[in-house]
Amino acid sequence: MSERVVVIGADAAGMSAASQAKRMRGDDLEVTVLERGSHTSYSACGIPYWIAGDVGSVDDLVARTAEEHRANGIDLRMRNEAVGIDMDRREVEVRELDGSGADSSRGSTYRLGFDHLVIATGARPRRPEVPGIDADGVLGVQTLDDGERFLDALQSRRPQRAVVVGGGYIGIEMAEAMVTRGLSVTVVTRSPEPMATLDPDMGRQVHEAMEGMGIDVRTGAVIEAVETSADGWARAVVTDAGEFAADLVVLGTGVSPETELASSAGLPVGRWGGLVTDLQMRVFDAEGVWAAGDCVESIDLVSGNRVHVALGTHANKQGRVLGTNLGGGYATFPGVVGTAVSKVCELEIARTGLKEKDCDAVGFAYLTVRVDSTTRAGYYPGAQPVTVKLVVEQRTGRLLGAQIVGREGSAKRIDTLAVALWNHMTVEEISALDLGYAPPFSPVWDPVLIAARKAADKVRAGS
């Protein structure tokens, strides 16, 4: 007898789950996917590049269209929003939204029964709670629909000045995109340096690279209000460090799990507001309910704590793991180590594991090293500067985290350290690793190895 699966959300996690389960169980599973937006299976991470004009068409960001999913036997209902979950009757209440731009509170509703429910509702941009934050012209960059709104605004209002609130990777990528579009850009961030996923000593280099691109960077500044013009459109961002004129305001203050629907239904959310699942992506204490993607919390394999990391790569993996289990197979998503890479102009930025502040928060005593080296042999044409920082547990020498900032060829070196972290390696062990060496790719001591060696010396010295 076939089972009914309802999936809420048709982006990476939801569609990976639906596709994988359907692939494994075929007609044995009736899969309905509800999506309130207008796009499926897209790369949200590509939005800044689309806005910058580096990616020609929105279609390039769509991995698989609604039609392709339907051809695989999935009942995909676009512009159908799940507005309630009835756990007792095991039904989802759905509102059919009209064409784009319709008031989502109108439209008729219907109910859909399920044997299995998959929650893949994603995340939403955090909005600082200040006056004017909901004004027109204050834009998040989370969905392709957001991206379309952004491009519409660029076209219709010909903005000259943009203010980005928040200096995280989305904020920085958007700042660069708008510089590329010819706007003058100010980034306002409350942290001491932009890119607060790095320690400030490493964030400093990001700060300098941004200034090098002509971006006005204001650190330690707290937003107090968005001022609007007579037509209700944003006009300026007011902070405790002054007021900045803005024809567009971009929210780059990070995202929160979109779990209102789930928590209203009594499903368990964690410290960061994300759904809490087991290793197979089954929501705890909720028979037949699954979740994956930006709406869940994951285990941080370094500290053992739950964390919320909204990244397409995790969403895809979790969705696939979920679909495999739902499809009768077995797979687990063991957790994350906090790896992230990004780019501002020519500067590559990477991190994994815990930064200094994180260590303090979870109770690790640590030491750090920071080394400057080059991406290739110093004598080889095109060798570029790279800085590697390691955060290491005192006494044991266990790697706790790493950060890399440098020019071309720097960022993906973080993967080496991410795998080391995953395997609980000490810096002494890391310094012996057999990494690829040839003059076009690395100095004879890879920067990662130099850093590990120096850290091991420091651990031994007991400092």
Add this chain to the structure above:
Amino acid sequence: MSERVVVIGADAAGMSAASQAKRMRGDDLEVTVLERGSHTSYSACGIPYWIAGDVGSVDDLVARTAEEHRANGIDLRMRNEAVGIDMDRREVEVRELDGSGADSSRGSTYRLGFDHLVIATGARPRRPEVPGIDADGVLGVQTLDDGERFLDALQSRRPQRAVVVGGGYIGIEMAEAMVTRGLSVTVVTRSPEPMATLDPDMGRQVHEAMEGMGIDVRTGAVIEAVETSADGWARAVVTDAGEFAADLVVLGTGVSPETELASSAGLPVGRWGGLVTDLQMRVFDAEGVWAAGDCVESIDLVSGNRVHVALGTHANKQGRVLGTNLGGGYATFPGVVGTAVSKVCELEIARTGLKEKDCDAVGFAYLTVRVDSTTRAGYYPGAQPVTVKLVVEQRTGRLLGAQIVGREGSAKRIDTLAVALWNHMTVEEISALDLGYAPPFSPVWDPVLIAARKAADKVRAGS
């Protein structure tokens, strides 16, 4: 009471050992280094780029000059060749060579006593045993002195045609260097594809890239003789697949450990002719004798066997480990996993662990997967093709080896797999790794993860 150390060989391993020991024990250690050549602490791996003209000066390849080493208190004797080791009297017999070009069998000799002997004699190019192989114009590329001979020959003889014997990484790099210099180049190799450190299916791509550069590649061809002109200079290479005119012949047939001196003194060498040491780089059964670099064998951490891998990165690490122990500290060189990267024109080539043939030789039952992907998100400008091949143990799913061939941004991805290999990870575990993802650096599923996922599926299917 100070101890006397004699080091034979002043390149990476010998000078790393000498410097580290001296740094740790200072005046307590009298360190004498004997070097028969004219250069210290240089990057032999850089020679092809120097010959190509990408590296301006030989000085760029020298990490530390003789004068700098002497300033650190090391008694460095250039053009002094160790010609005998007397283990009973614990003395080295040394010949003072005259200025460059002198007949090394002349010159006066002296004896030097030691408490500790460090053998860092490196490797020498393998010469196929065929008539004419010792002719003028048949050149190895192992030392800076070799490189100088090469550049002299380019200048004095204005060669038009070069034949490279051997299609390994040195052969390929030299072929490219000579193409850059305007020569027409033929590469003759006995293996079915060039780059025999890869499986033939991956080597095929290297073959095509070489042909794309205008290199004439002859595979499955065995050299039979080098023909010479009246003046004794090489004129052609004769193989079982025809004769190839040559104004220069380059030996790219790999290297063998330079251990004649050591084995004459009764020191133990292994299956590949390299000295066999413990984890601290002490030669077995020879009190006070140490060895490091291209003249030693290492433990292959995948198979457990001893292997000979001549690479600057190992020489540097082993030298440092040796020096640390000799200096009264503690360090080990646990072994290698067989990582190597290289480049031919725009094609990046990487490998780690065992290839199919290696698995057969050591007794692993394996399966393989090969996937084609891109170095960046497919929609991101500059995304390049990359092929990843994994060799995986049947049943357990343990990674045994990996090969990567692709365009810019491909090769250093091998490090991720090298660390996975080091930690005995299975492909199922690897497929869950938290690797850096952002559109400029990777598709949302990194090529490495896709390959691991497909391999895990195959292991599960039991095929």
